[in-house]
Amino acid sequence: MNKKEQLLIKHVEQLNEEEVLKLSDELLKEGMAPLRLLDLVNEGMNRVGKLYESKDYYIADLIMAGLIFKQVLELDKMTAHFRVKHNNKIGKVVLGTVTGDIHDIGKDIFRGMLEANCFEVVDLGVDVPKEVFLKKCEEYQPDILGLSGVLTNTVDTMKEIVDVFKETGVRDKVKIIVGGNHLTKEVCRFIGADNFANDASSGVRICKKWMDGINESERRVIDNG
Amino acid sequence: MNEVVIACQTLSDELELAMQETGCRFPVIWVESDYHNDPSQLRTKLQEEIDSQRNIDNILLAYGCCGNGLVGLRATGANLIAPRTEDCISMVLSQPGEKFERLKQTYFLTKGWMEGSKSIFVEYDRALKRYGEQRTKRLFDVMLKHYNYFMLIDTGAYNPADCLSKAEGLARNTGLKLVVAKGDIWFLKKLLTGPYDQDFCVIPKGESVNISHFGLVQKELSHQVL
Numbered sequence: 001m002n003k004k005e006q007l008l009i010k011h012v013e014q015l016n017e018e019e020v021l022k023l024s025d026e027l028l029k030e031g032m033a034p035l036r037l038l039d040l041v042n043e044g045m046n047r048v049g050k051l052y053e054s055k056d057y058y059i060a061d062l063i064m065a066g067l068i069f070k071q072v073l074e075l076d077k078m079t080a081h082f083r084v085k086h087n088n089k090i091g092k093v094v095l096g097t098v099t100g101d102i103h104d105i106g107k108d109i110f111r112g113m114l115e116a117n118c119f120e121v122v123d124l125g126v127d128v129p130k131e132v133f134l135k136k137c138e139e140y141q142p143d144i145l146g147l148s149g150v151l152t153n154t155v156d157t158m159k160e161i162v163d164v165f166k167e168t169g170v171r172d173k174v175k176i177i178v179g180g181n182h183l184t185k186e187v188c189r190f191i192g193a194d195n196f197a198n199d200a201s202s203g204v205r206i207c208k209k210w211m212d213g214i215n216e217s218e219r220r221v222i223d224n225g
Numbered sequence: 226m227n228e229v230v231i232a233c234q235t236l237s238d239e240l241e242l243a244m245q246e247t248g249c250r251f252p253v254i255w256v257e258s259d260y261h262n263d264p265s266q267l268r269t270k271l272q273e274e275i276d277s278q279r280n281i282d283n284i285l286l287a288y289g290c291c292g293n294g295l296v297g298l299r300a301t302g303a304n305l306i307a308p309r310t311e312d313c314i315s316m317v318l319s320q321p322g323e324k325f326e327r328l329k330q331t332y333f334l335t336k337g338w339m340e341g342s343k344s345i346f347v348e349y350d351r352a353l354k355r356y357g358e359q360r361t362k363r364l365f366d367v368m369l370k371h372y373n374y375f376m377l378i379d380t381g382a383y384n385p386a387d388c389l390s391k392a393e394g395l396a397r398n399t400g401l402k403l404v405v406a407k408g409d410i411w412f413l414k415k416l417l418t419g420p421y422d423q424d425f426c427v428i429p430k431g432e433s434v435n436i437s438h439f440g441l442v443q444k445e446l447s448h449q450v451l
Binding site: 017053055058059060063064066067100102104105126127150151152153155180181182183184186187190198 | 259262263264265289290291292293294296297311312327329330343347348349351352355356360361363364365367368371372435436439
């Protein structure tokens with residue numbers, strides 16, 4: 001890794017908004033591949049996450065990291081790259097904060113990271129009722145449904161949503177990931193989701209792994225067909 | 226019976242008043258309110274405190290489910306008793322026998338909450354220092370974009386007038402409206418006195434807290450009275 005690359009990671013880690021955008025633009029103009037730039041920014045974001053965990057950073061810092069990340073994705077060369085790649089999306093995710101809850105900082109970071117990782121995301125916003133999740137999944141036929149929440153009672157709500165998918169016979173058509181720092185393995189099992197994430201990066205890792213599996217089995221079907 | 230209370234610092238005014246009004250002066254182990262942001266760390270911290278108790282029959286937890294921070298706790302040396310409620314907001318705003326409905330678009334405040342080392346006031350002041358006024362406004366526009374109100378809960382355990390100007394200042398800076406609502410400490414008083422009926426999770430010594438204890442499933446099975 002050269003010095004400029006290291007510096008970019010450092011600027012993201014230290015949440016230096018202007019410097020990140022300036023250096024990112026410079027690196028792209030020098031010919032850096034957008035995906036490489038994304039890797040570097042992701043590394044900086046991971047470090048921000050660690051600093052939050054260690055209590056050095058605050059919620060406002062996570063939001064700043066999200067704003068910086070979003071602006072990097074909006075740089076001309078980045079949008080051009082992802083527009084060209086539009087037909088090469090690796091999967092589709094319907095996402096929302098469940099009814100009764102309006103927290104969306106984690107959800108928005110998750111959404112940004114999914115988009116940066118070539119997912120198509122349909123974000124339903126906050127306080128989304130189970131009927132809307134069901135309707136939008138019927139409409140968009142996503143590979144993955146993401147349910148987000150922070151409040152304790154969202155566990156109940158998430159379970160109700162999974163249950164309605166079961167009752168209507170569409171549960172097996174979609175992988176369900178639940179996200180929030182109150183979720184544990186036991187709670188995930190209770191909800192009936194396929195997996196859970198306490199932070200955006202691990203959520204994205206899970207979704208990518210799922211899509212590897214789904215896309216691989218689709219390839220096999222085509223090869224054998 | 227030997228009792229000890231493990232309590233979140235956020236509820237210090239309310240618990241003090243509850244002890245005063247009930248005359249139940251049990252020893253209290255205070256836990257920093259910072260754990261609010263991380264249920265896993267809260268669980269670890271509470272377990273350490275639970276495990277370190279000796280010759281105690283009942284450990285009274287002045288906590289709600291708190292982001293499932295209590296789920297998984299083991300009653301290693303004594304029974305665990307905790308209010309069956311979501312968190313400290315539902316604890317002070319709910320009424321006995323009534324289902325608590327959380328107001329939407331509302332950011333709740335109490336004096337204890339405002340004094341926390343990671344409170345929204347600390348967040349705001351730190352953001353101003355680090356990012357300046359303009360960026361702080363951007364950050365708080367994002368942070369509070371789904372909120373319309375700050376609600377200062379008058380629990381009766383402190384003088385709301387002492388918090389008003391600070392709360393009004395933040396409301397002004399963030400474009401939210403400040404309202405004051407009446408709260409109550411009945412839950413904490415009942416935690417101290419009992420009876421430990423359907424309002425409480427009771428985990429007998431040797432067992433663990435699971436999600437059913439907080440009423441998420443099979444309410445009737447998890448209900449025990451000591």
